[in-house]
Amino acid sequence: MSQNLEAIRYKNNKLEILNQLLLPDLFTYEDCSSATQGWEAIHTMKVRGAPAIAITAALSLACELYNLEDQFNLQSLKKYIFDKLDYLCTSRPTAVNLFRMCDEMKFIIEKECLSHENKNLTAQYLKNIFIENAEKLLVKDIQDNMAIGRFGAECFAASKKVKILTHCNTGSLATSGYGTALGIIRFLHAQNKLEHAFATETRPYNQGARLTAFELVFEKIPATLITDSMASFLMKEKGIDGVIVGADRVVANGDTANKIGTYQLAIAAAYHNIPFYVAAPITSIDCSKLSGAEIHIEERPKQELTHINGVQIAAKGIDVWNPSFDITPGILITGIVTEWGVIPKNNKGEFNVKEFLLKKQNLN
C-alpha cells in the first residue's frame, strides 16, 4: 500500500487516479491521461470530492494535450481545448470547482491569445500554458487545505481537547491532499487538540464508512464510525464540540450544497447548540448564485440505494429518490472556513460571502 493517501498521482505528464470504488478493499491506481478517462472517472465517482474532481478534469486534459499530435493551429487548438472543457463539465453538476476551473482555464487561454494577437503564438505554446496552469492547481490545493486546517482549528478554544463530528469524505481522498473539513480534524490532532473524531457512514455511497474511516485509521486519529441515523443521539450523549463538513458549492448568502445528510446534521447541531462549520476552499464558492435554491442538485442512480456491492438489498420494484446533495441554509452555519480565513456572519446572523471575498482581494 502507498505511504501517502493520494487520490491523484501526476508525474511526467501521466495522470493516475486511485479508484475509490474499490476502497477500502483494494488500493488500485488507474491511468487517467485523457479527457474521456477523466470524464468517466468523475462520472462514475472513481474520483470524487469537489476539489479532486476539478483537478482530475484539468490534469486529464493536460495529459491529453501533451500527447496530442501536432496537427493543430492556434485557433483549432483553442477550440479543441474549449470543447473538451465543456465536455468535462458534463461529468457531474453540483460541485462548482469543476466549472470554475473550466472558466478560469478558458480565461487564461483567451488572454494569451489576445495578448499575442498578430504575433507568432504557437499551438505548442498554448498547450504548455494549459499544462502549467493545470499543474499549479494540484500544488495550490494542498497549500489551501493546510491554511483551512489552521483557520478551522482556531475556531475551537485552545484550553480543551475537542470532539468533532464530520460527514462524508473531505480528506486527502477528496482533494489533492490533506483535506478540508478532515484537514481541520487532522490539524487539531497534530496540535494535540483533538479528543475524538466521529464520522458518519454517509449513505448511500458510504464515503464515511469506506473513505473517511480508512483515512482516520491510516492516520491513527482516534475515531468512531456511526450510522447517519445516530447523529442526533450522538450529539445528545457524547458532548460533541463541533460539526465540521465540506462543501460542493457555497453561494452568496452562505447557503451550502454538500453531501446529502448535511442539512439534517445542521438542524440537529442547532437544536443541541453545537457550532456547525463548513470548510471549503475559495474554489468552492459561487457568488453568481444568490441562494441555495439556484443550485443544481445531482440525482444519482437508484442502484446506490437498492444495492450494496452489486447485491440487491431493497425490495424489488420500490421507487427510489437519490439526491446526492442537499442545501444547508446559511442561517444554520456558524462559520465558513476558507484558506483566506473564516467568513463571519453579520449581527443579523447572515453571511455576505461576496463582501468577504472583495475585502480579502483588496488586502492581497
Ligand SMILES: CSC[C@H]1O[C@H](OP(=O)(O)O)[C@H](O)[C@@H]1O
Ligand atoms: C472536500 S470534498 C466536498 C464534498 O465532496 C463530496 O461529494 P462526493 O463524494 O459526492 O463527490 C462531499 O459532498 C464532500 O463534502
